[in-house]
Amino acid sequence: MKVLAIIGSPKKKGNSYNATREVEERMKQLGNVEFEYLFLKDVDLKMCSGCFNCVKKGEELCPIKDNRTEIENKIFESDGIILASPVYCENVSGLMKNFIDRFSFVFHRPRFFDQKLMVLATSAGGGLKETLDYLKKLQIWGFGTPVELSVATPPWPHSDALQEKNRKNINKVAEKFYQKLQEGRPSPNFMQYMHFRFLKETSKLGYLPADLEFYKDKDVYFYDTKISPLKKIFAPVIMKFAFFMMRDMEPKN
Ligand SMILES: Cc1cc2nc3c(=O)[nH]c(=O)nc-3n(C[C@H](O)[C@H](O)[C@H](O)COP(=O)(O)O)c2cc1C
Incomplete structure (x- = not known):
């Protein structure tokens, strides 16, 4: 070690x-x-x-x-x-x-x-x-x-x-x-999974090209791992709420 x-x-x-x-x-x-x-x-x-x-x-x-x-x-x-x-x-x-x-x-x-x-x-x-x-x-x-x-x-x-x-x-x-x-890679807890989803979603806005490129092939998590169905269900709901709360920060055309 x-x-x-x-x-x-x-x-x-x-x-x-x-x-x-x-x-x-x-x-x-x-x-x-x-x-x-x-x-x-x-x-x-x-x-x-x-x-x-x-x-x-x-x-x-x-x-x-x-x-x-x-x-x-x-x-x-x-x-x-x-x-x-x-x-x-x-x-x-x-x-x-x-x-x-x-x-x-x-x-x-x-x-x-x-x-x-x-x-x-x-x-x-x-x-x-x-x-x-x-x-x-x-x-x-x-x-x-x-x-x-x-x-x-x-x-x-x-x-x-x-x-x-x-x-x-x-x-x-x-x-x-x-x-x-002595431990290996942990499976992500809910907050860590949310963090991934949040960064992936915001990367799609395209304002940070390096993030867009980094997340484009990452669908499950930062690395190969199993995500429990409960996390998969709740994450988009909380994300919607987070984006709603951040609506004043959205780019205006
Ligand atoms: C510029 C400076 C600012 C410091 N600010 C604090 C502080 O805010 N609170 C505190 O308890 N000690 C403070 N200290 C004391 C140091 O945190 C303490 O002595 C520390 O153990 C020094 O570690 P080092 O020997 O690895 O540099 C400060 C020391 C310096 C030099």
Whole structure:
């Protein structure tokens, strides 16, 4: 099993890295797991310029020349991804946010179905829930339900009780992630199926040619799987309601 840990702190040996290392230690006690660290601080991943080409026309038309595709390939080659970020002003760090922005097209065209996700946040104590809630949205990229870990690291010497609490929590979550890595592709839950139907339907409007192309041959789901008849019946009904609620957003001629 291979885990790619993407570290969103500008500090290379900071709290986010240290917590990830503890996850690594525990997972290695459980079985054969290989870890690779990718420090966003060091990789060539430039700021998004906002052209929207990646979403609209295709990621290959992004005008920025850097290592984004290499990073995407590293994700594909891994079984598990850890996204570790310090909390900055109640949310992810700028480095982590730019990483997410540069992969915006994956929100539209999910692809990481064979990878499991752990989201990890460290802070002085605040903003952990907000940050993890944001990182958890990346399940849309295909990962499915992520495992989450929050670690409070106040800027004063940690009491024995806090150290023990963090250690126990890290071990528990590391074990959960290890178990998750043993699982195959899950069959989609109702929300995941709805997400597929919604993206496929909106792609037909034709305003996002890359989406139109991506969804044209995908009739059942993003990948071959069985969808229960109940999901197939209820999804179009809810979709009709969703489109009705969005009627003011429809293009006017
Ligand atoms: C610019 C900046 C903003 C921060 N904002 C918050 C915050 O909103 N809430 C909080 O509890 N801690 C905040 N912190 C503290 C960090 O989240 C905390 O020290 C974290 O563990 C640092 O992780 P790192 O060592 O991996 O960079 C902030 C730190 C910095 C440098």
